[in-house]
Amino acid sequence: MPGVWWFCKLCYMKVQLFIPCYIDQFYPKVGIATYELLQKLGCEVSYHANQTCCGQPMANAGFNEAAAACNNNFIQCFSAGHYIVCPSGSCTLHIKEHLTGTDTKNAANIRSAIFELTEFITDILKLTPSFASFPHKVGFHSSCHGQRGLGLSSMSELMMPSFSKPEALLKNIQHLELIYPARKDECCGFGGTFCITEEAVSVKMGKDRLQEHIDNGVTIITGNDMSCLMHLEGIILRNNYPLRVMHIAEILNQALN
Amino acid sequence: MAEHSHNAAAFIADEARTNWHDETLWMVRAKRDKAALQLPEWEQLRQTASAIKEHTLNNLDTYLIAFEKKALANGVHIHWAYNSEEHNSIVYALLQKSGVTKVVKSKSMLTEECNLNEYLLHKGIQVTDTDLGERIVQLRNEAPSHIVLPAIHLKKEDVSDTFHQHLHTEKGNTDALYLTRQARVHLRNHFYESEAALTGVNFAVAETGSIVVCTNEGNADLGVHTAKIHIASMGIEKVIPEAKDLGVFLRLLARSATGQAVTTYSSHFNSPMPGREMHVIILNNKRTEQLANPDFSNSLKCIRCAACFNTCPVYRRSGGHSYHTVIAGPIGSILAPNLDKKANADLPFASTLCGSCSNVCPVKIDIHIQLWKWRQVLMKEGYGTLPKKISMKGMGWILSHPRLYRFAGTVARWMMRNMPFVINNKRWNIWYRQRNMPAPPAQSFKQWHQKNHSK
Numbered sequence: 236m237p238g239v240w241w242f243c244k245l246c247y248m249k250v251q252l253f254i255p256c257y258i259d260q261f262y263p264k265v266g267i268a269t270y271e272l273l274q275k276l277g278c279e280v281s282y283h284a285n286q287t288c289c290g291q292p293m294a295n296a297g298f299n300e301a302a303a304a305c306n307n308n309f310i311q312c313f314s315a316g317h318y319i320v321c322p323s324g325s326c327t328l329h330i331k332e333h334l335t336g337t338d339t340k341n342a343a344n345i346r347s348a349i350f351e352l353t354e355f356i357t358d359i360l361k362l363t364p365s366f367a368s369f370p371h372k373v374g375f376h377s378s379c380h381g382q383r384g385l386g387l388s389s390m391s392e393l394m395m396p397s398f399s400k401p402e403a404l405l406k407n408i409q410h411l412e413l414i415y416p417a418r419k420d421e422c423c424g425f426g427g428t429f430c431i432t433e434e435a436v437s438v439k440m441g442k443d444r445l446q447e448h449i450d451n452g453v454t455i456i457t458g459n460d461m462s463c464l465m466h467l468e469g470i471i472l473r474n475n476y477p478l479r480v481m482h483i484a485e486i487l488n489q490a491l492n
Numbered sequence: 493m494a495e496h497s498h499n500a501a502a503f504i505a506d507e508a509r510t511n512w513h514d515e516t517l518w519m520v521r522a523k524r525d526k527a528a529l530q531l532p533e534w535e536q537l538r539q540t541a542s543a544i545k546e547h548t549l550n551n552l553d554t555y556l557i558a559f560e561k562k563a564l565a566n567g568v569h570i571h572w573a574y575n576s577e578e579h580n581s582i583v584y585a586l587l588q589k590s591g592v593t594k595v596v597k598s599k600s601m602l603t604e605e606c607n608l609n610e611y612l613l614h615k616g617i618q619v620t621d622t623d624l625g626e627r628i629v630q631l632r633n634e635a636p637s638h639i640v641l642p643a644i645h646l647k648k649e650d651v652s653d654t655f656h657q658h659l660h661t662e663k664g665n666t667d668a669l670y671l672t673r674q675a676r677v678h679l680r681n682h683f684y685e686s687e688a689a690l691t692g693v694n695f696a697v698a699e700t701g702s703i704v705v706c707t708n709e710g711n712a713d714l715g716v717h718t719a720k721i722h723i724a725s726m727g728i729e730k731v732i733p734e735a736k737d738l739g740v741f742l743r744l745l746a747r748s749a750t751g752q753a754v755t756t757y758s759s760h761f762n763s764p765m766p767g768r769e770m771h772v773i774i775l776n777n778k779r780t781e782q783l784a785n786p787d788f789s790n791s792l793k794c795i796r797c798a799a800c801f802n803t804c805p806v807y808r809r810s811g812g813h814s815y816h817t818v819i820a821g822p823i824g825s826i827l828a829p830n831l832d833k834k835a836n837a838d839l840p841f842a843s844t845l846c847g848s849c850s851n852v853c854p855v856k857i858d859i860h861i862q863l864w865k866w867r868q869v870l871m872k873e874g875y876g877t878l879p880k881k882i883s884m885k886g887m888g889w890i891l892s893h894p895r896l897y898r899f900a901g902t903v904a905r906w907m908m909r910n911m912p913f914v915i916n917n918k919r920w921n922i923w924y925r926q927r928n929m930p931a932p933p934a935q936s937f938k939q940w941h942q943k944n945h946s947k
Binding site for chain 1: 496497500501504507510511514518525528529531532534535803805806809810840841842843844845846847848850851852864867868870871872876880881884885887888889891892893894897901904905922923925926927928929930932933935936937938939940941942945
């Protein structure tokens with residue numbers, strides 16, 4: 236009985252949650268949705284209260300060394316040896332590519348134990364839950380680090396078979412109409428400190444992404460990275476565009492009873 | 493020199509034109525996708541090309557010497573230039589020796605790198621760029637904004653005005669065919685009059701000692717065949733081992749650049765015609781420094797297709813001139829710091845690190861990874877501003893102290909709720925200039941978790 240096997244396996248699936256700093260501070264609802272979603276999927280979720288940040292803001296600004304103490308804090312928080320799940324492709328990628336510290340052994344373990352939320356569900360839990368209804372026209376924003384860095388989906392530049400881990404989940408939600416923009420995987424222009432240092436280009440990129448979604452008549456934009464969505468939301472609110480953003484964890488959690 | 497971000501803001505100020513620039517280059521990217529899709533072995537070709545370049549760069553001395561030996565045997569003169577000054581003086585000495593005062597040029601970003609035009613002009617030699625886009629920007633006294641499409645920042649109205657001013661075409665006539673024909677008539681005379689032809693080199697084949705120049709307009713051939721001296725300039729990284737390797741590179745080059753199966757002309761120059769001279773200048777200009785650095789050496793694999801330009805969402809929305817270097821775009825941003833760290837310290841930051849550049853690169857240069865690595869090098873060596881250094885170190889400090897982080901977060905959210913005028917200030921909060929701040933929640937995730945789930 237595969238069902239029993241899954242049930243037993245999931246009973247013992249211990250997961251440590253990594254909630255990125257900006258989600259912790261500005262979008263706790265995304266953290267809560269991730270927490271609840273993983274629980275509904277049968278995981279035993281733990282959260283270490285001393286966690287702060289993955290260190291990417293400093294590193295991408297050219298100050299990777301200024302993130303050293305932050306990295307050591309991260310290693311201390313996540314050395315329990317469980318899977319680490321994070322509702323951000325970008326932060327996950329940063330840990331995978333750049334986490335180093337005085338505790339080299341645990342740093343290496345963490346680099347291989349961390350997963351972005353949707354890839355954790357599709358690749359580790361290997362679940363395709365059946366979701367209830369979410370009757371909306373949803374535009375998908377493919378965030379670059381998750382897509383091109385973690386390989387969450389195929390990429391328009393590479394001549395490869397088409398696939399998408401987040402889509403594999405979203406398409407199981409009843410009455411959810413998933414719509415991609417014409418430029419399926421162009422960057423939104425957030426880019427971490429880029430959004431400040433290159434403000435003009437950053438905002439223009441965001442506006443252009445949004446325009447494609449508006450042209451498609453979507454009412455909600457979703458994606459795997461709240462940072463991109465925060466940037467897009469900022470532009471939406473400033474210009475009173477007729478759409479809103481929701482992290483994929485919020486949609487999945489809302490549609491899963 | 494203004495920073496990329498300032499130049500980009502000035503470019504974007506004309507939003508309609510920015511949209512046009514973005515869409516035009518996106519169209520070229522789409523053509524590339526279509527062409528690549530038609531080859532089932534596309535990704536294998538990229539892998540092969542990358543491996544050939546890797547092997548060549550690892551044995552560069554051997555292949556360069558082999559190329560020189562064969563070329564000399566073919567009757568070609570070989571000159572080695574350590575830097576751009578040496579390159580230019582070699583060109584001038586050759587022209588002077590033959591009493592040449594008029595030269596035509598085709599397909600050479602390398603001579604742009606050496607600022608050859610200006611150098612020769614000061615020496616009293618007339619240089620005419622013959623490729624249409626190059627000629628347009630030369631008439632306007634501008635630099636190319638793109639390495640394959642040098643005048644892509646201009647609309648046909650701009651070209652019409654420029655031609656009216658310099659070639660006396662009809663004012664306001666923006667018919668592309670008309671303008672092209674006028675340029676052709678104008679350029680023909682330069683071909684007839686020129687005594688030397690300067691070209692670039694796309695590939696130098698060590699096995700045969702020949703050079704290959706890829707063009708769509710055929711100006712390299714016209715120039716070489718009408719002039720008595722052909723001077724071809726190449727960087728040391730242009731050499732490839734064997735003629736059969738061209739079967740990999742020629743298939744990738746045009747498809748990546750414009751979506752064409754192959755460039756209209758792939759001209760092989762083996763030896764001078766009887767009574768004429770052929771010279772090849774092999775330039776270093778700090779390429780060996782790049783080669784010596786394992787983090788950045790594979791940037792020398794570049795075959796100058798500009799696919800990374802066309803796919804780059806930042807390039808498309810900021811224009812080539814915003815990069816203030818000869819080679820713009822993502823590849824330029826990893827090549828330029830090697831030439832001058834101080835002047836180009838801003839360029840590795842003119843990217844969101846989205847990674848699209850690395851994905852389109854036909855020789856698989858890890859461009860976005862190198863952008864990240866350049867950032868580390870430049871900041872470590874002190875090319876960042878002091879406020880940036882302080883803010884990043886301060887941020888790193890706060891984020892390494894969990895209690896301090898929690899306190900700072902609580903204060904920030906309290907201020908956003910109770911003193912929004914402090915946060916929502918366009919003068920110091922750059923985010924807020926064109927974007928709203930997120931609505932501050934009453935509690936953080938951490939606080940929620942502590943209340944609901946802490947044991």
